[in-house]
Amino acid sequence: MRLYPDFLPVIPDEPQPGDFLVRRIDDQQGEGVIALRDFAAGETLFRMNGIPMTEVTQHTLQLAPGVHLHDPWLAGKVLHSCAPNCRLEGATQLYIAVRDIAAGDLLTMDYDETEDVLYRSFECRCGAPECRGYVAGRLVPVAATSVQ
Numbered sequence: 001m002r003l004y005p006d007f008l009p010v011i012p013d014e015p016q017p018g019d020f021l022v023r024r025i026d027d028q029q030g031e032g033v034i035a036l037r038d039f040a041a042g043e044t045l046f047r048m049n050g051i052p053m054t055e056v057t058q059h060t061l062q063l064a065p066g067v068h069l070h071d072p073w074l075a076g077k078v079l080h081s082c083a084p085n086c087r088l089e090g091a092t093q094l095y096i097a098v099r100d101i102a103a104g105d106l107l108t109m110d111y112d113e114t115e116d117v118l119y120r121s122f123e124c125r126c127g128a129p130e131c132r133g134y135v136a137g138r139l140v141p142v143a144a145t146s147v148q
Helices: none
Strands: 020-026 030-035 044-047 051-053 060-064 067-070 086-089 094-097
Antiparallel strands (some): 051 067, 060 067, 086 094
């Protein structure tokens, strides 16, 4: 059984059902991805799969300017944090642990590191000491992201 639908090709480093679970977290965050085993910092978590697109949607991740991958099954469910535990390498489509991840932890990434402009900007409530307070994408001017 795969985490991705059968119409997508099987790819190297595809996420395995025994490693991750997509589950509803709460009404605010929606669904998130939970690690089902421990991962060490620097370890490859998985390679994302999906449908190539030129437009931004809620579940696309930007691989390069004007190149997005629509993945509403797994990668599009990785939640935001200003102090994330993983990152996406756009060129390889690999998610890499940036610190140790324990079984039961939510996978998080910093959306401002990959997205030029988000589909929908939002006030961040990640709780990290370095929380920026607003997430809009790396090309949105800082003044436009000021939270009043």
